[in-house]
Amino acid sequence: MSDWVEACDATDIDEEDVMRFDHGGRTFAIYRSPDDEYFATDGLCTHEKVHLADGLVMDDIIECPKHNGRFNYKTGAARGAPVCVNLKTYPVKVDAGKVLVQIG
């Protein structure tokens, strides 16, 4: 079973926003939803490997900054062209004000 990794303070991310988190040579995107829930996905768009943390969060959607490809960051589901491949998602929990990600 993988360990939980501390990504950031819960307050580091604004509501309805995203933040980049690099760990072990990999990059992730950590999201805070409008409902104050936290989520994590792979950090790069599955279309052309652009950092999603530079994109726009709208409700439960993350939009890639390069070609406007959209994913549901809660499920990782690709939501139409030009993205066709889903994002990998990771379990997240908040403990003592810290956002923890379970990286597989």
Add this chain to the structure above:
Amino acid sequence: MTVTPSRRDYSLIGRDAKLAVENGLSAAEWYHTDIPRKQMKELMQRSDGPAIRDTAIWLAALIVSGAGGAWFWGTWGCVPFFFVYGVLYGSSTDSRWHECGHGTAFRTQWMNDVVYQIACFMIMRNPVTWRWSHTRHHTDTIIVGRDPEISVMRPPDLARAMLGFVGVLDAWHAMSDMLRNAAGNISAAEKTFIPEQEQGKAIRIARIWTAIYAATIALALYSGSFLPLMLVGLPRLYGAWHHVMVGLLQHGGLADNVIDHRLNSRTVYMNPISRFIYWNMNYHVEHHMFPMVPYHALPRLHGLIKHDLPVPTRSILAGYREMIPAFLRQLRNEDYFLRRELPPTARPYREEFHNYAAMAAE
């Protein structure tokens, strides 16, 4: 310095396409002006309001001008109506196709999709094919062999560029492609940028459009009048001039094979009517650098980053005054281009990619 012209290979499956991938020009990391995340988020914010307002004006003007043209059909009175209708049908749809394809015009996605489909039909661009070609245009902007949307290749074909103002070649190619796609044929070049799972959609759309044009032609024949074609199809020709006029300015005469939009794209100050038709795509450096920013926020983005960009071209006329001589010079030396001067405070970027192009400009 003597430069030996080398003929570029614009084929998407040719020599320069392979070279661009090998030398890192394709799918490269492009220059971006630094903008604090908070400001960038504000600029990227989506809203339905501006696009609903502009679309309501656009549709109302289309209906009124089209109805006026039909009412006065057969008299000189129809000319001003069809002049307006043509520009709204054959030019403003270029920017509607573009902005809604990015998904930035409206916050509500189905609204983007509806206007995108309507605009694609009017501008005669298969919504599937062109979504993917434009994706490539943003990945590899004016990279020879990679960008399928280079409107003026080198050496420039000026006759072709001028025919663009009346849409003849565009419409011919659009109809040929539509019929080819409707027959179930996706070309080798199209296959380089349309994923396999999307190709069936391109074929389905082409078949629907073929049926619409066949019905329009049948109606014209049945009624013995050109009027149905003046309302559907032909406006793509007689109303194309505005989108070509502003579209050529986007990259015309500037550098190719660079990975800095400040060097290969042009921001032009324009009158408010052209900006309405063009949905602010005159801020073209800004759009390419930050495609997430909606058209209505581009003037704000321009104000924020203009210190890091070349001086904007001050008018459409000024743009043509620099672009036409550059095209003429490229007839003799296709490596010539207009070299953009960055402000002294601007950050340079990846000079090693640009040395070849910089030498050619001397």
